[in-house]
Amino acid sequence: xxxxxxxxxxxxxxxxxxxxxxxxxxxxxxxxxxxxxxxxxxxxxxxxxxxxxxxxxxxxxxxxxxxxxxxxxxxxxxxxxxxxxxxxxxxxxxxxxxxxxxxxxxxxxxxxxxxxxxxxxxxxxxxxxxxxxxxxxxxxxxxxxxxxxxxxxxxxxxxxxxxxxxxxxxxxxxxxxxxxxxxxxxxxxxxxxxxxxxxxxxxxxxxxxxxxxxxxxxxxxxxxxxxxxxxxxxxxxxxxxxxxxxxxxxxxx
Amino acid sequence: xxxxxxxxxxxxxxxxxxxxxxxxxxxxxxxxxxxxxxxxxxxxxxxxxxxxxxxxxxxxxxxxxxxxxxxxxxxxxxxxxxxxxxxxxxxxxxxxxxxxxxxxxxxxxxxxxxxxxxxxxxxxxxxxxxxxxxxxxxxxxxxxxxxxxxxxxxxxxxxxxxxxxxxxxxxxxxxxxxxxxxxxxxxxxxxxxxxxxxxxxxxxxxx
Numbered sequence: 001x002x003x004x005x006x007x008x009x010x011x012x013x014x015x016x017x018x019x020x021x022x023x024x025x026x027x028x029x030x031x032x033x034x035x036x037x038x039x040x041x042x043x044x045x046x047x048x049x050x051x052x053x054x055x056x057x058x059x060x061x062x063x064x065x066x067x068x069x070x071x072x073x074x075x076x077x078x079x080x081x082x083x084x085x086x087x088x089x090x091x092x093x094x095x096x097x098x099x100x101x102x103x104x105x106x107x108x109x110x111x112x113x114x115x116x117x118x119x120x121x122x123x124x125x126x127x128x129x130x131x132x133x134x135x136x137x138x139x140x141x142x143x144x145x146x147x148x149x150x151x152x153x154x155x156x157x158x159x160x161x162x163x164x165x166x167x168x169x170x171x172x173x174x175x176x177x178x179x180x181x182x183x184x185x186x187x188x189x190x191x192x193x194x195x196x197x198x199x200x201x202x203x204x205x206x207x208x209x210x211x212x213x214x215x216x217x218x219x220x221x222x223x224x225x226x227x228x229x230x231x232x233x234x235x236x237x238x239x240x241x242x243x244x245x246x247x248x249x250x251x252x253x
Numbered sequence: 254x255x256x257x258x259x260x261x262x263x264x265x266x267x268x269x270x271x272x273x274x275x276x277x278x279x280x281x282x283x284x285x286x287x288x289x290x291x292x293x294x295x296x297x298x299x300x301x302x303x304x305x306x307x308x309x310x311x312x313x314x315x316x317x318x319x320x321x322x323x324x325x326x327x328x329x330x331x332x333x334x335x336x337x338x339x340x341x342x343x344x345x346x347x348x349x350x351x352x353x354x355x356x357x358x359x360x361x362x363x364x365x366x367x368x369x370x371x372x373x374x375x376x377x378x379x380x381x382x383x384x385x386x387x388x389x390x391x392x393x394x395x396x397x398x399x400x401x402x403x404x405x406x407x408x409x410x411x412x413x414x415x416x417x418x419x420x421x422x423x424x425x426x427x428x429x430x431x432x433x434x435x436x437x438x439x440x441x442x443x444x445x446x447x448x449x450x451x452x453x454x455x456x457x458x459x460x
Binding site for chain 1: 273277280281283284285287288290291292294295298299301302305306308309312313315316319320322323326327329330331332333334335336337338339340341342343344345346347350351352353354356357358361369370371372373374375376377384
């Protein structure tokens with residue numbers, strides 16, 4: 001392994017030559033060991049040498065292994081601790097909160113901010129809202145689904161729609177109010193409308209163009225060590241839940 | 254003074270050899286002692302390594318058991334993680350959304366007879382561009398003044414500026430264009446209005 005046969009013979013030959021030059025031959029080993037100095041101090045020196053070798057090779061490597069194992073244990077303990085906490089939290093949630101309640105809240109929140117862009121469902125809901133309010137949709141186009149580093153880091157993404165309709169001023173007001181409480185959250189980014197020059201009565205046709213934004217949160221990626229920060233008694237959740245309770249789903253009749 | 258003569262009976266060589274023998278023996282004992290100690294320390298360290306490995310295996314088994322328990326709760330975890338993300342998103346959205354119905358309501362209430370708004374452009378920046386027709390300049394002046402006068406219900410705009418006005422002799426009306434600036438967060442509904450009747454109970458809950 002590594003040294004070829006020819007190379008190995010060469011090395012041996014060189015070793016023998018060196019030994020010969022130093023006159024340390026196998027035969028003279030005995031005389032070396034019988035040398036008074038070696039007989040007197042050999043055991044001491046070799047003990048010290050062996051101790052040092054043992055310390056360097058054995059104790060040092062064992063010490064390094066211990067340090068590495070301690071670090072590994074510390075990480076494993078942290079993982080265990082976070083997993084224990086998480087399992088405890090989830091078990092407490094399932095005990096405190098009926099499965100039906102969790103399902104119902106998930107459904108309500110998922111309707112407001114789905115886990116996918118669900119553009120067809122969004123278009124249908126806007127169509128239903130316009131139908132309910134009596135506004136005639138001239139065009140409704142999916143503009144873009146914005147997915148950027150910023151949106152990924154904040155945890156939700158946007159879907160933009162261009163909406164054009166014809167209605168009276170009162171219907172437009174009603175349309176906006178209805179959109180504001182629709183079960184799927186729809187925001188108006190910009191609004192532009194124009195009426196006929198003989199208006200002012202509120203019954204004339206109003207041509208409206210709006211850029212609408214809806215949102216979705218991508219499916220969460222489960223990481224075993226990610227802690228649970230959710231609490232059903234958290235003020236943010238209660239607030240959002242109470243608002244969503246007031247929101248209405250719309251479907252095309 | 255009498256001199257003291259010491260007679261050394263043991264030859265000096267023997268004495269030195271004896272001393273050297275003691276020294277050699279001491280060094281041997283010291284060397285072997287040190288070697289023994291080193292062997293013991295190394296053995297102790299290796300036994301600690303084994304104990305640490307065993308402890309690590311034990312923790313890893315516990316981690317595996319917890320991961321299995323977590324896998325059983327995966328459905329709940331997905332729902333909870335979804336609720337966490339959606340709550341965060343909804344709070345941000347409700348905090349920052351503009352309620353343009355408030356703008357239309359303000360314009361509907363604040364536009365007097367004789368003034369009609371024909372075009373409006375509003376963006377989330379809070380800048381509003383208005384185009385309309387008036388029967389006379391006095392009505393226009395009153396309309397623009399009242400838009401920023403809280404006593405006259407004009408609490409939604411901070412400032413209104415007339416960009417252009419031109420008289421149309423064929424219709425007898427004047428066309429105007431104005432730019433208005435909405436009060437900061439003026440189109441935000443606020444949590445009170447969002448929760449309406451639920452606001453009181455929410456406050457009670459927080460207390």
